[in-house]
Amino acid sequence: MSAISREDVVHLAHLAHIEMSDAELDKMTGELDAIVGAIASVSEVASSDVPATSHPIPLTNVLREDTVGQTLSIDEVLLNAPDSDSDRFKVPAILDGE
């Protein structure tokens, strides 16, 4: 059974904010389907009595002193900005059309 359809990939590409051509969508659908088929075996052993591990070394949260650390100047912050205006990042319209 095919796990991933072309429609799925269209939706995923939209969620991930990646524009894809028709040819890319076709290729990605086939590749993802093969990859997911190969890795789906993980569910074989993942029974309900096995706890999940999110991080390899268990650590507890650490709090630091509430003091000013390294900060960046506005020039440094905007150094790599694709576009800026009056000490701010400049972006295209947030809302469509109207």
Place this chain on the structure above:
Amino acid sequence: MNDLIKLSGTELAAKLRAGEVTSVQAVQAHLDRIAEVDGALNAFLHVNAEEALAVAAEVDAIRAAGGAEAQALHPLAGVPIAIKDLIVTKGQPTTAASKMLEGWMSPYDATVIEKIRAAKLPMLGKTNLDEFAMGSSTEHSAYGVTRNPWNLDRIPGGSGGGSAAAVASFEAPLALGTDTGGSIRQPGAVTGTVGVKPTYGAVSRYGAIAMASSLDQIGPVSRTVLDSAYLQELIGGHDPKDSTSLPKDLEGLVAAAEAGATGDLKGLRVGVIKELTGEGYQEGVQARFNESLELLKAAGAEIVEVSCPNFKYALGAYYLIMPSEVSSNLAKFDGVRFGQRVLPKEGPLTIERVMAATRAAGFGDEVKRRIILGTYALSAGYYDAYYGSAQKVRTLIQRDFDAAFEQADVLVSPTSPTVAFELGKNDNDPLAMYLNDVATIPANLAGVPGITVPGGLSEDLPVGIQFLAPAFEDARLYRAGAALEALLEKQWGHSLISQAPAIDSASIAQEA
């Protein structure tokens, strides 16, 4: 070839201390070597000549003046180092080998870079990698492939192919790498060099561009085990800027490497992982591995077989957890605050459409594949079956390690199932590419440390031997690794890297 570049980092450091050579001479010799062979190899994305020579001159001046400041110099002061271009550096571009970050200048240094600056190691430049460290061959770089110094038609491994090739070709004695699923160890194996993935959290990741945060680890790349031990002691230690940084420093790594170099392994229990041998491993790789086992046994080690039955699920778990974290970590590359911005060719200019066009143009195929795969694994309806299951497998793999380390002090396996393959071989088969990491991935999932040391040749190409140790026991890797290195070199009468063929720069120049 200038003989200075043949020296290990530790050997060069001794000559610098003795005043036999200057750091400026050493740095210049490596810059000359880069100029000579990097046209063929493409290990470097940026060469940092001016700053490297300035730092070298500063070290030389301090040494010449003598006194307390000279005494206080770090043992590796003046020894040049190359930096994987996933680690951010002030004053040099950081690209992660992606078009997305072309020309990006980090406004801050990674913690490991601050330590390297404080110890005054001249930085030679930034090395090539698979884009955002995603790959096992360095073929996914947006700035061209890196070639294997042993055979220019072969891959140098990945993602840290640039750092491994730089060290293997004597362009640098030391380098930094990052290892998420084997990106330090597998390139080390296929280039006949040494690479270490420390215990998760033993080296700060602050300033390493995140790929999969629960797996990523910075570590040393070198030609000798002792050099890696020195380098890990330099870059390791607690860092309040990395919330996963271990609270306690790991000590005694250099001492362990020195003890191991005596070749005495009496009392050490070495566990052979049943699941990481045999089927899928090339005959030549298996043969070199078996010979190494015999040497370890002759040196007094007790060889036991251990079974890690859940390792067969490690690859699947890795290719669910890693892309899931990738899809989240790479969301920040949206063309708003830094990096490339690409406008859609037609239609209204809204931020959403600009983001989609930017990410389409800025990311390569493998990065897109992993982002989409991760988005899928994390989406409603699939989360439990995929991501949730993968996290459970992670627990099972940790239990396998726990059980194995009750029977053995260190575990051993081939680092990579094959020797370096031809460039382009897996171009159209991402799944086949993923299989290269089958022996290295379990360590990342469990957070345990691993080392690769050269184990000989098969088809005239290097084979790597991997040791794994329990978390926090990195010193055991250095003891076992240095012992095997010494035993093999004694048997051969030379180091493996000394047998690498001369690099024929002209052949590539003609092809190009």
